[in-house]
């Protein structure tokens with residue numbers, strides 16, 4: 001079913017849209033989002049509608065041509081526009097790119113937490129491997145998704161204070177997560193597991209911290225609590241969206257250390273989202289580089305760090321500060337990202353690219369295969 005037209009909206013004059021145009025856009029948006037919402041809010045949908053099979057059973061998640069759009073009054077924002085990558089079992093996949101490139105919306109789509117009704121998955125699949133069966137999250141109704149979220153997949157956000165409930169003791173909040181996942185567990189068993197989780201995330205005085213309220217803890221401690229909550233239910237996948245960005249530098253290093261140690265102690269796969277290549281270099285097995293809603297390069301950490309190919313990835317590497325290397329001015333990629341509403345049909349990076357040549361005026365570059373793991377969307381590698 002095609003719900004929306006690909007035809008760009010015609011502007012009546014200049015760079016501004018008139019009140020009439022805006023009215024027409026909102027009317028059309030309402031029609032589109034209402035239709036999607038009706039589908040999503042159905043009750044008792046048979047499981048067969050969203051059952052799927054993994055391409056490779058060794059993957060926990062397979063994104064396949066995902067499109068997540070925002071239907072706004074000034075036009076359709078293609079926040080995620082045809083993203084495909086996989087997260088193998090027990091591995092860490094880093095997603096990197098500058099602010100606004102669609103990293104968070106990619107992960108929120110998997111959680112079905114994109115702001116509705118204006119934000120919607122309009123095309124593609126997100127296959128999630130539950131072991132004995134697999135679901136396509138893009139097709140799952142809200143009702144079914146609630147059983148997966150926080151149970152099979154958990155998320156750690158940038159700002160822990162907004163995710164913790166200020167009126168409950170942190171111990172109770174970890175208990176709550178465990179209760180949801182292991183309903184048969186007794187009260188004292190649950191508390192023991194919570195204390196074990198506090199220990200796992202490096203909190204020494206577990207018994208004491210268990211009884212504290214979020215405001216009594218420092219930012220770093222709160223982020224540890226969030227991590228404890230995320231691992232408490234033994235999820236298949238943990239999504240960490242800029243988990244260290246809101247912390248100061250020394251605490252950042254501690255939390256990263258914690259993540260690295262944790263990786264060896266738990267079975268979960270990790271999807272680590274950040275704008276900081278340094279963080280990715282320390283943690284990730286695979287790297288996905290995003291630019292303006294699309295993936296421009298992906299590969300193993302080895303591929304991306306030793307042999308970056310896409311001029312955008314190369315630019316990102318060059319703009320990373322290096323300890324002990326004195327530079328007059330840190331490199332920054334010149335120019336800016338095209339408007340998310342009026343994307344060109346040629347390479348989105350062209351106007352900022354110092355390697356562009358004749359071929360770059362053609363259609364958006366397809367994916368070129370450099371090795372079994374390494375892919376790039378750049379005509380230099382045709």
Ligand SMILES: Nc1ncnc2c1ncn2[C@@H]1O[C@H](COP(=O)(O)OP(=O)(O)O)[C@@H](O)[C@H]1O
Nearest residue numbers: 070077079098099100101102103104105115340
């Ligand atoms: N609620 C929203 N309404 C409209 N556009 C949005 C909304 N949330 C995000 N976007 C747009 O989606 C794009 C991707 O956002 P996001 O995934 O949050 O970027 P980041 O890579 O920084 O995490 C941005 O261009 C942003 O403007």
Ligand code: SF4
Nearest residue numbers: 347350353360378379
């Ligand atoms: S396709 Fe051309 S413009 Fe785009 S990144 Fe490659 S060289 Fe640059």
Ligand SMILES: [Mg+2]
Nearest residue numbers: 103104105241
């Ligand atoms: Mg983000």
